[in-house]
Amino acid sequence: MNEIQRPVLAPPGGEKKVLLHSCCAPCSGEVMEAMLASGIEYTIFFYNPNIHPRREYELRKDENVRFAEKHGVPFVDADYDTDNWYARAKGMEWEPERGARCTMCFDMRFERTALYAHENGFPVMTSSLGISRWKNKAQINESGARVTAPYAGLSYWDFNWRKGGGAARMIEISKREQFYQQEYCGCIYSLRDTNRHRRATGRRPIELGKLFYGMPEEEPAEQGLTPGADGQ
Numbered sequence: 001m002n003e004i005q006r007p008v009l010a011p012p013g014g015e016k017k018v019l020l021h022s023c024c025a026p027c028s029g030e031v032m033e034a035m036l037a038s039g040i041e042y043t044i045f046f047y048n049p050n051i052h053p054r055r056e057y058e059l060r061k062d063e064n065v066r067f068a069e070k071h072g073v074p075f076v077d078a079d080y081d082t083d084n085w086y087a088r089a090k091g092m093e094w095e096p097e098r099g100a101r102c103t104m105c106f107d108m109r110f111e112r113t114a115l116y117a118h119e120n121g122f123p124v125m126t127s128s129l130g131i132s133r134w135k136n137k138a139q140i141n142e143s144g145a146r147v148t149a150p151y152a153g154l155s156y157w158d159f160n161w162r163k164g165g166g167a168a169r170m171i172e173i174s175k176r177e178q179f180y181q182q183e184y185c186g187c188i189y190s191l192r193d194t195n196r197h198r199r200a201t202g203r204r205p206i207e208l209g210k211l212f213y214g215m216p217e218e219e220p221a222e223q224g225l226t227p228g229a230d231g232q
């Protein structure tokens with residue numbers, strides 16, 4: 001383990017048991033190590049039916065499982081119910097990132113997380129999604145508040161995982177672990193839009209399974225439309 005210095009974290013209500021919705025290993029790496037350093041007992045809930053195609057989904061999930069096993073953290077592998085995701089995204093295919101489709105996408109993933117938390121005795125849930133600078137923190141926190149509201153005794157922990165050096169440590173941990181580096185947010189529409197942007201700027205389309213943090217790149221990672229970012 002590294003020598004990272006962090007403040008002691010305090011989940012809402014002084015609780016020590018948390019359900020962590022994780023979108024991918026790069027985003028959750030810092031969140032996981034920060035909670036471990038504070039003695040917080042947590043379980044990872046991986047529910048991301050937005051990720052397309054299945055190969056990319058498995059790549060992201062496998063990296064997260066590998067890191068959870070390394071730290072001995074329980075990992076719940078939830079459904080890949082893409083039919084429901086597409087049903088909810090219908091009519092929002094051309095929404096920009098951070099728009100209405102993304103609100104739906106956060107809501108859907110968090111609703112399932114909140115239900116699991118409620119049914120399995122977790123008083124607090126949080127998410128790795130907000131650590132990415134490509135995401136709108138307020139949009140994520142509003143979703144968290146919305147999905148936990150129906151459950152008495154369940155809170156959404158809106159901790160800003162980026163602050164206090166968290167964003168830099170996310171990259172540091174990703175390089176140390178040589179995590180898979182996704183190059184688009186996750187859904188088929190973000191893949192389409194990122195590739196359109198890449199073509200317009202003379203770059204090759206995304207090749208799945210190619211980039212890993214800490215390894216040499218043939219060309220710089222995309223810096224436009226939410227690259228990786230659920231994760232980067």
Ligand code: SF4
Nearest residue numbers: 102105185186187190
């Ligand atoms: S761009 Fe990302 S957050 Fe938005 S709908 Fe697609 S996968 Fe979900």
